[in-house]
Amino acid sequence: MELASKYNPSDVESKWYQYWLENGFFKSKPDGREPYTIVIPPPNVTGVLHMGHMLNNTIQDILVRRARMLGKNACWVPGTDHASIATEAKVVNKLAQEGIKKTDLTRDQFLEHAWEWTHKHGGIILEQLKKLGASCDWDRTGFTMDETRSKSVLKVFCDLYSKGLIYRGVRMVNWDPQALTALSDEEVIYKEEHGKLYYLKYYLAEDNGTGETGAEGEIVHRDAKGRYAVVATTRPETIMGDTAMCINPKDTKNRWLSGKKVIVPLVNRVIPVIEDEYVDIEFGTGCLKVTPAHDVNDYMLGEKYNLQTIDIFNDNGSISEAAGLYVGKDRFEVRKQIEIDLQNGGLLEKVEAYTNKVGYSERTNVVIEPKLSMQWFLKMEHLAKIALEPVMKDELKFYPPKYKNTYRNWLDNIKDWCISRQLWWGHRIPAYFLPEGGYVVAETPEKALELAKQKSGNAYLKIEDLRQDEDCLDTWFSSWLWPISLFDGINNPGNEEIKYYYPTNDLVTGPDIIFFWVARMIMAGYEFEGQMPFRNVYFTGIVRDKLGRKMSKSLGNSPDPLELIEKFGADGVRMGMMLSAPAGNDILFDEALCEQGRNFNNKIWNAFRLVKGWNVDEKLAQPEYAKIATDWFQEQLNKTIIEINDCFEKYRISEALMAVYKLFWDEFSSWYLEMVKPAYQQPIDKATYDITLSYFEVLIKLLHPFMPFITEELYQAIKDRDDKDSIMVSLVPKATEYCEKTISKMEVSKEIIAGIRNIRAEKGISPREAFSMYYKGDYCEKNNSIIEKLANIDKIEEAKSALNGATASIMVGTIEIMIPLGNNVNVAEETKKMEEEIKYLEGFLISVDKKLGNEKFVANAKPEVVENERKKKADAKSKIATLKANIEKLK
RNA sequence: GGGUGUGUAGUUUAAUGGUAAAACAUCAUCUUUACAUGGUGAUUUUAGCGGUUCAAUUCCGUUCACGCCUACCA
Structure with a gap:
């Protein structure tokens, strides 16, 4: 067989992927073997493959392929995520380009567009993963909004509701007064803005002059109209919503206001002075106006002190009836007007220039308005409790373990989970409102109707009388069930698949979603299955460019993974990513890494060419040096296999790769092959040839999880094989022990050889000129034939007396090696x-x-x-x- | 601001309470019969300060730098 001198990945990669697919090597069914399961972190249907996916899925593929070769029933379940916010935004944009507004469509019409979009784009990323070599069981591909998963989500919602863990509550949302919609925190952009800080006078109500203590540091404002407090605000137009004033109990300068009531300027409403440590004593005058309806922090104060809430804005940002003043006018117009009116009323102490950060809508670029709205919440106390302990006790392990801290920190300070989103694309909340008020929660409208009849006592209710909640559920409310719902464990508890595949073995994901996703899956796992969802979590780093910046579209610093694969081969890219990707550390991606990967491919390829190029002479006896070499390499191989197993057990995958890399490049190619290589154009004996090929086969098996394509190509090239005989379903050899003595003796010999080669290089003596070698000390003669061959030595003798003439000498440990040099010194x-x-x-x-x-x-x-x-x-x-x-x- | 994590050759990582290792990069050198996408060799490192200890890169404190999470201050 004639082999090209360079390895060409594009020739072979698609061929072998097709071969694996056709033979069903990726498929898994429950059987008697030990299962090994991974569920993919489902990429967004909006997404295209980026470097983060490459890293993440390469690691998963390595783990799955290795498990398969260890004889386990490996099952890697792929799928995608519907990504409510991102997808809905994409669809809205696409419609806008066609001149269609979302508000012009019915919910059903909009969903039709969204499904169309999903069918068109949703599968792209999975197709791209195939180029990488991902060995997923594609028949199992799931989607967070397909039938099984949707039913699971609704069932879980109802279950949690009936357990009393889901409730409705008021929450501050980011309101876009132009788009008339709530935005997520991620869709708000904060900009520095030059505004003003207004100092307003709040006169004391019913001031009888008591309250002053004359204490040091106390500051009392007074004028002809009496005593007053000064409040600094950037938003004077919100005073109509003021329902309290707040001071810090430790603030001496405002002590005299304690227990008093003050009058809101212009509005003339009397409000109490409350005390809370939240207030910053140093800011402004230390007096804070409290507007529970229009500020997140004020809302919390309102809750805490049971304050009245006055919503002074309409949805479009104009002033509402509730305000009593300036009704119908725009918020910014009012800000200008109220400054003048306050000034005229003598209620404005002063105005200062002030720079602060203001939130803008990412979509419409208008200033967002914090607004109270009714949302659905999931109580977290119970779920946090059941999810914390297993991780702290290492029943469920994190790699690297430093993330345990982060995890505990979050669970200790957890807030209830707001699970509703004001979107259409997603699982619609299965709550149905009754005509006469109140609501019921049920998996289907039919069940809801039954419940509604019971609840209202009205037997004549019809489905049309019920109004389903408009909102849909947070995407994570479906992803947190992923390891269960993929095996249909919610709808069919205890089915064969869930019993076999759950708990899954490893989860590979980024630390940025430890709360959003990992923690919540752990909660769901214990709540619904009574068991952990996975035994180990491997946190990858974030892929950055070589300057350490996050890869982003706007910076244009993210290479196209498919182009990289084109250029270096999938094996080369996988290798490049893994070489510097220890768990939890960011990887600074550089194309040079892929180059290293490609070079390694080439090295493997050429080693194979060498071995396959030898002529075998069956009659030839095995030379002594070859016997020594083959015996030694067996031990070296065993040693490295043990090392690799150890690395995998500790999830040190890049170290495992480095170990195989060195085994192949240094030990096998640079040492072993040079040891057994026959002289130029001479044949090799059969025993050495056979064992060399068998070593080669073991080596590519060890490499296969990292570099699936080239290893299959060479596995098939070693000899003709049965159609079902693929390297990916072969078993990797096990090793339990090795002979340390054999290895350390060879290490000494290698050092001697390197030393002698070095002498030649330094003195400029040709490798063809043979040397004699003398030694002193604790030298072992066993490997003499190897040293003679590789260092071109014609004689090895112990130095019994001092050598005559010039000698070069090297020390290897305490052994002294001497080479007589004649005049060469x-x-x-x-x-x-x-x-x-x-x-x-x-x-x-x-x-x-x-x-x-x-x-x-x-x-x-x-x-x-x-x-x-x-x-x-x-x-x-x-x-x-x-x-x-x-x-x-x-x- | 609060919390948390990380600082080791030029880069990415490893190790250890007892003179710090590897890969890549760099430089030099070699066109020796699989591979110049190769061989051989060389250079270079524990962020700063203080403490515990016979001994600290490792343990403790602190400063600085960076990352992440969180709150963004009326």
Whole structure:
């Protein structure tokens, strides 16, 4: 077989992916084997593949492929997420381009557009994952809004409602007065704005002059009309909604206001002075006006002190009837007018220039208005409690564990989850309002009608009389069920699949959604299945560019993953991502990493070409050097397999990859193959050839989870195979022990060989010129034939007496290796080098001596540590003596 | 502002209470018969300060820098 000198990934990748698909190697059904399950973090239907997905899914594929090769029943379930907010925004934009406004459509019409959009774009990202080599069971592909998942969501909502965990409540939302919709926090952009700070006079009601204590630091304002408090505000137009004034109980300068009542300027409403530590003593005058309907923090104060709430705005941002003044006028117009009116009324102490941050709508660019609205909430206390302990006790493990802290912190300070969204795209809240007030919650309208009849006592109610809540559920309210709902565990509890695949094994995701998603899945897992949803969570880093910036469309710094695959091959890109992607650390992505990956592909390819290019002579006996090499490599292989297993157990995937990388490149290619390689154009013996091929096969099996394509290509090229014999369903060899002695002896030999090669390089002596080698010290002759072959040595002997003539010498541990050089030696240079070595060793000796001379060290340190220091001292002394003798000899 | 995490060669990472390791990059050198997408070799490191200890990169405190979460201050 003729093989090209370079590996060309695009030739083989699609071919093998197709082969795997056609043979159903990705599919999983429950059977007697141990299951290994991963559910994919479902990408948005709006999304296209980005580098974060590449990293995340590469890791999942590595884990799944490895589990499969360990003989487990591996099941990787793919799917997508409906992403309420993002998708609805995309659809609204698309319609806008066609000149259609969302408000012109009915809910059903809009949903039709949204489904159309989803069908068109929703699958793109999954198709892209196939290019990466993802071994998902595609028949199982789920979608958070498909029938099974939707039913699960509604059932869970009803269940939680009946348990009393879901309630309706008022909450401050970001209101867009132009789009007439609530926005999520993510859709609000804060901008610095130059505004004014208005200082308003709030006169005391029924002022009888008591309250002043004359205490130090107390500041009392008074004028002809009496005493007053000064309140600083950026929004004077909201005074119509004021229902209290608040001071800090520790604020001495305002102590005199405690327990008093004050009059809202212009409005003339009498409001109480309340006290709360929330107020910043240093800001303005330390007096805060409280407008519970129009400020988030004021709302909290309102709740706490049971204040009246006056909503002074209409939905479009004009002043409402409730305000009593300026009714119908726009909020910004009123701000100008009220300044004048306050001034004229003598109610404005002063005005200062002030810069603050104001929220704008991302969509309409108008100033958002905090607004109270009715929302659905899920109580978190119980769920947080059941989700915290398993993680803290490491029953469910986080990698890296530092995220346990973050997790606990969030659960300890958890607030109830607002699960309603003012959107159409999503699961509509299954709450139905009765004509005469009140509501019922049920999975279907029919069930709702039954409940409504019971509740109202009206047997003649019809479905049309019920009005379903307009809002839909937060997307995470469906994703938190993902590991359960994918196996239909909500609708069909205890079914065969959920029993077999749940709990899943590993979850691979980013730390940025630890609360949104991971924590909530853990809650749902324990609440609905009574068990953890996954045993381990692997947090990947965030992929950044090489300057450390997040990859974003606006910066244009994100490479197109498909172009990268085109350029370096999927294996090369996977490898490039994994080489520097330890758990939880951000990866600074650089194309050079993929280049390294591609180079590795090429190395593997060429190693294969070499081996396959040898001619085998069946009659040839195995040479001694080959026997030694094959015996050694078996041990080296076992050692690395154990190392890799250990890395995987600790989820150190990039380290596992580095271990295989070095095994292949350094140990196998640079050492082993050079050891067994026959002389130029000579044949190789059969025993060595066969075992070399078998090593090669083991190596590509170890590499397969990381680089699925090239390894399948070579697996099939080693020999003709049965159609069902794919590397991806083969078993990787196990190793439990290895011979450390064999390996360490070879390490010494390798050092000697490298040292001799180095002598040649430094002296400019050709590798073809054979040397003789003499040794002193604790040398083992076992690997002589290897050293002779790789260092071109014609004779190895113990140096019984001093050697005549110029010699180069190297120290390997305490063994001294000497090479007679004839005339090839530069005395001055050689002496200088040895003197430098002596200088270093003497410095080393001083530090060791200092330590050993320290009585406290000898008394307190562990005996083996002291013993080790003594040995270091002896070794260093002996080395120095040898070097000094060598210098003498050169003179 | 509050909380939390992280600082180790130029870069990305590893390790240890006992003289800090690897990969890439850089430089030098080698056109030796699989691979110049190769070989050989060299250079370079514990953020600052203080403490505990015989001994600190490791443990503790603090400063600085950066990241993340959260609240954004009327």
